[in-house]
Amino acid sequence: MTTSTENPPVPRGLASLLLVGLLGACTTTPLAPNGTCVEDLTVQATCGATIDGGTPASLGLTGYSCTGTARPDDHPSYVQGVPQGMICADQATPDGGTSGGSGYCCTTPTTPCAYNPVAICGAGTYGYQCQGSIRPESFNVELTCEQGVPDNGLIDYCCSGTGLTAGCQEKDTLASCVAGLTGWLCPTGVLPRGEDLGANKSRADNYFLLCPVPTASLQTGYDTFCCYPPATTPPNSTCIQDTTVPGCAPGRFGFACYGDDKPEQSYLPMTCPDPGVPGTSYQGYPATLYCCDFMAG
Amino acid sequence: MPNRTGRRGDHEPELITKQTHPISPGLLGIFWAASAVAGAACDKNNDIAAVTYTCGTSGVASDPTLIGAGVMADCGDVDMQLPPEPMLPATPTDPACIIKANQVTDETTWIPDETNVIADTTRLNTALAACPVVKVQADGTNNSLVVAHVILTSATLWIDGGVTLYASRDPSLYQSTGNCGVLGVNDSAACNDFITVNGASPAIVGDGIIDGQGGEPLVGHDYSWWQMSDALQNIDGSIGNPTLINLKTGVTGFLLYKITLHNSPKFHVKITSTPAGGAFAADGTDNCTAAGVGFTVWGITILTPSRWLNSQGLLMSPHFSRNTDGVDPGETSVATCGVIAHNTISTGDDHIALKGGHWVSGVLIAHNHFGTGHGMSIGSETYGAFTTLDGKVHYGVENVTVCDLTIDADSRPVGQGASSGDFNGIRVKSDSSRGGMVNNINFRNICMRDVNNAILMSTAYNPLFAGTMYPMFKTMLFQNIHDVTCMNVVAPVVTLNGFSPALPAGPITLDDVVVDNIGPAAVESAFANLVLGPGNVNFAGFIPTANDATVSNKITDDTSPTGCDFPALPAPQPPPGWLR
Numbered sequence: 001m002t003t004s005t006e007n008p009p010v011p012r013g014l015a016s017l018l019l020v021g022l023l024g025a026c027t028t029t030p031l032a033p034n035g036t037c038v039e040d041l042t043v044q045a046t047c048g049a050t051i052d053g054g055t056p057a058s059l060g061l062t063g064y065s066c067t068g069t070a071r072p073d074d075h076p077s078y079v080q081g082v083p084q085g086m087i088c089a090d091q092a093t094p095d096g097g098t099s100g101g102s103g104y105c106c107t108t109p110t111t112p113c114a115y116n117p118v119a120i121c122g123a124g125t126y127g128y129q130c131q132g133s134i135r136p137e138s139f140n141v142e143l144t145c146e147q148g149v150p151d152n153g154l155i156d157y158c159c160s161g162t163g164l165t166a167g168c169q170e171k172d173t174l175a176s177c178v179a180g181l182t183g184w185l186c187p188t189g190v191l192p193r194g195e196d197l198g199a200n201k202s203r204a205d206n207y208f209l210l211c212p213v214p215t216a217s218l219q220t221g222y223d224t225f226c227c228y229p230p231a232t233t234p235p236n237s238t239c240i241q242d243t244t245v246p247g248c249a250p251g252r253f254g255f256a257c258y259g260d261d262k263p264e265q266s267y268l269p270m271t272c273p274d275p276g277v278p279g280t281s282y283q284g285y286p287a288t289l290y291c292c293d294f295m296a297g
Numbered sequence: 298m299p300n301r302t303g304r305r306g307d308h309e310p311e312l313i314t315k316q317t318h319p320i321s322p323g324l325l326g327i328f329w330a331a332s333a334v335a336g337a338a339c340d341k342n343n344d345i346a347a348v349t350y351t352c353g354t355s356g357v358a359s360d361p362t363l364i365g366a367g368v369m370a371d372c373g374d375v376d377m378q379l380p381p382e383p384m385l386p387a388t389p390t391d392p393a394c395i396i397k398a399n400q401v402t403d404e405t406t407w408i409p410d411e412t413n414v415i416a417d418t419t420r421l422n423t424a425l426a427a428c429p430v431v432k433v434q435a436d437g438t439n440n441s442l443v444v445a446h447v448i449l450t451s452a453t454l455w456i457d458g459g460v461t462l463y464a465s466r467d468p469s470l471y472q473s474t475g476n477c478g479v480l481g482v483n484d485s486a487a488c489n490d491f492i493t494v495n496g497a498s499p500a501i502v503g504d505g506i507i508d509g510q511g512g513e514p515l516v517g518h519d520y521s522w523w524q525m526s527d528a529l530q531n532i533d534g535s536i537g538n539p540t541l542i543n544l545k546t547g548v549t550g551f552l553l554y555k556i557t558l559h560n561s562p563k564f565h566v567k568i569t570s571t572p573a574g575g576a577f578a579a580d581g582t583d584n585c586t587a588a589g590v591g592f593t594v595w596g597i598t599i600l601t602p603s604r605w606l607n608s609q610g611l612l613m614s615p616h617f618s619r620n621t622d623g624v625d626p627g628e629t630s631v632a633t634c635g636v637i638a639h640n641t642i643s644t645g646d647d648h649i650a651l652k653g654g655h656w657v658s659g660v661l662i663a664h665n666h667f668g669t670g671h672g673m674s675i676g677s678e679t680y681g682a683f684t685t686l687d688g689k690v691h692y693g694v695e696n697v698t699v700c701d702l703t704i705d706a707d708s709r710p711v712g713q714g715a716s717s718g719d720f721n722g723i724r725v726k727s728d729s730s731r732g733g734m735v736n737n738i739n740f741r742n743i744c745m746r747d748v749n750n751a752i753l754m755s756t757a758y759n760p761l762f763a764g765t766m767y768p769m770f771k772t773m774l775f776q777n778i779h780d781v782t783c784m785n786v787v788a789p790v791v792t793l794n795g796f797s798p799a800l801p802a803g804p805i806t807l808d809d810v811v812v813d814n815i816g817p818a819a820v821e822s823a824f825a826n827l828v829l830g831p832g833n834v835n836f837a838g839f840i841p842t843a844n845d846a847t848v849s850n851k852i853t854d855d856t857s858p859t860g861c862d863f864p865a866l867p868a869p870q871p872p873p874g875w876l877r
Contacts, residue, residue: 277415
């Protein structure tokens with residue numbers, strides 16, 4: 001088998017970019033790592049878990065401390081298109097103060113996952129791109145990852161070694177939601193995600209939600225949303241949810257379209273009464289911005 | 298025509314590639330028919346080593362030693378635990394408890410008339426509220442009745458032979474959240490059930506048919522329940538179509554006997570049922586005094602879709618009838634002390650799925666025959682934690698034995714568009730959004746033909762799902778398992794995965810497990826402790842160990858895969874003039 005090392009993937013077309021954008025795992029220009037990593041026994045002591053509540057074990061993880069922006073896993077390879085690299089979990093505790101950098105617990109460099117330095121993930125999370133049916137958490141028990149996003153035969157993940165942001169709560173009883181919309185209560189700054197729908201909804205937690213500009217909740221520090229689970233996203237759609245569209249009032253649905261299509265073409269229950277306005281999407285790209293309303297069936 | 302795989306001699310199995318042209322799963326049925334005509338070409342031939350190429354269906358004189366032949370001794374200790382076959386009740390003497398069919402349907406009648414649905418539903422529900430047994434029977438040539446949202450509480454609904462009880466196609470009669478019948482809305486609670494079951498010892502019995510009409514256009518619309526479900530397929534969404542039979546929390550001693558179920562809009566039977574008084578009494582007494590005291594499903598037939606075409610000429614296929622699970626214990630709440638025996642199931646999703654979102658325990662699944670479908674499954678919900686009256690907490694799915702089962706992917710034509718998932722075998726599936734304990738599961742004496750996933754034990758059956766409820770797969774036994782090839786050109790796959798080094802699966806014992814035509818790349822294993830033997834495991838050398846899979850090889854007998862016998866299963870009759 002021929003082994004070749006390639007650079008990490010760049011965005012694979014607009015559709016892919018838009019899809020991952022909807023789910024929070026988009027891509028941007030990477031910054032070159034600045035610093036170095038070395039194995040660190042102090043960090044090593046924080047790696048691993050107990051097996052079935054029993055003996056602590058490192059579970060194949062190695063501790064590293066890094067300076068600057070360097071990470072132990074920031075040089076992945078792609079072998080015939082298959083990602084291969086370490087999976088590293090950042091540790092909340094510092095590395096003992098020897099370098100002033102960060103601590104990581106890492107797998108061997110042979111997992112089918114590659115650190116993705118060009119992924120845009122939420123605060124405190126970072127990206128991996130993996131092949132196959134095994135999620136990154138299985139290789140590295142110190143890690144927690146968000147919903148996966150298909151990407152041309154691979155799967156993109158946003159992960160954290162220190163835990164994910166508290167999610168939203170589905171509120172079926174939110175009185176302000178019209179039929180067809182689902183109510184949500186979220187910490188300020190957090191959008192409802194597919195996985196927040198919970199495990200009891202068999203086969204139903206793999207879809208994304210379209211949510212409007214948030215409405216401040218009476219509960220301090222929280223917002224409410226009335227969200228719509230779209231049936232499908234046409235593969236040629238260029239419109240993505242954007243809750244930062246200027247002038248779009250709370251409760252209305254903001255969209256950023258990168259092409260000539262309009263939101264109501266992709267999301268049938270939407271009606272956009274005003275023409276689009278040139279602007280910048282929340283991702284920082286030029287787009288036509290729309291403010292739309294959900295029309296109950 | 299005989300259809301057996303004999304026990305092989307000392308020869309190593311060889312890959313059988315008798316077909317020179319690739320054949321899609323969707324065409325299997327056609328080639329099956331051709332092979333059935335060709336006859337002997339597919340029979341066992343003792344002169345050829347390692348014959349694993351078996352087509353056709355069994356004749357009357359089956360070899361009783363083969364799996365699938367229906368010999369009670371096949372399951373040994375399990376058969377000792379099975380209850381006697383249930384019986385039909387006495388015919389009610391009160392005329393108010395007899396509901397007569399009021400229209401005629403036959404093979405030329407595509408869909409029954411809906412004019413009297415509301416009145417007929419009231420008539421049936423009134424009788425069920427007043428009578429311990431309600432019998433729906435023919436009235437002269439009238440053999441059909443159409444109703445909607447039936448309420449069955451602590452009573453027996455008896456559908457007599459020759460009678461079909463149709464579920465109305467009018468979504469307004471099942472309305473729950475306002476989204477019932479609304480295309481494109483992912484609202485799994487949108488509709489009420491066709492039959493909602495409550496109370497103590499409820500039963501649905503008889504030689505008749507219950508037809509959900511899932512593939513027929515809804516009243517007032519040009520699309521069907523199944524088309525609504527398919528519209529959400531791209532997002533793996535969950536449509537809120539009516540469940541054909543849904544047991545509510547608190548049911549005890551449910552019985553489903555002999556009935557034939559067709560074309561459910563969504564799941565056919567969702568079971569939550571325990572022994573009277575719950576699984577355990579407050580003093581810790583186990584109320585499972587005999588197998589099946591919690592629930593019994595015996596001698597039923599599920600065939601979905603039941604026709605090749607709907608009334609609009611649209612081709613019906615298992616793939617088209619999405620999310621039509623056959624029998625799902627534990628879907629709504631706890632299911633314990635159950636028996637699922639002597640049933641035939643061919644549908645568009647899991648044949649049986651033990652759902653551990655609450656707690657499923659003590660289930661015997663014996664002497665069943667499956668056709669197309671997504672498998673004899675456990676999961677995907679396994680995260681349940683349930684506290685019984687004695688204060689003890691029970692988890693997920695445990696104490697289940699599956700014995701004497703055939704899964705035959707060649708049992709019916711499937712049409713174009715069939716997917717790989719329509720031909721699954723044994724599955725234990727979960728993921729980190731809904732994972733939990735699966736323990737003490739025994740799969741014994743199982744034969745499969747032309748399935749794609751022969752054995753799938755996956756802790757990330759859809760790796761997109763996120764969460765921190767990690768699957769914990771514990772003790773499982775796969776014993777006397779044989780997957781044979783008739784004409785499938787897709788190499789079968791075996792997956793044996795735990796979740797992580799901290800949560801490995803196991804011990805997983807494989808004893809006499811032979812998957813014909815399997816290749817090195819078709820076996821996946823990670824984070825699992827596997828014990829092989831003493832019977833042969835023909836893919837033992839293919840099990841990868843790089844990702845924390847350990848293999849303890851105790852194989853001492855590599856000669857004798859279990860023999861199989863595949864009975865003919867019900868299949869839709871093709872339109873006149875069609876070749877199968």
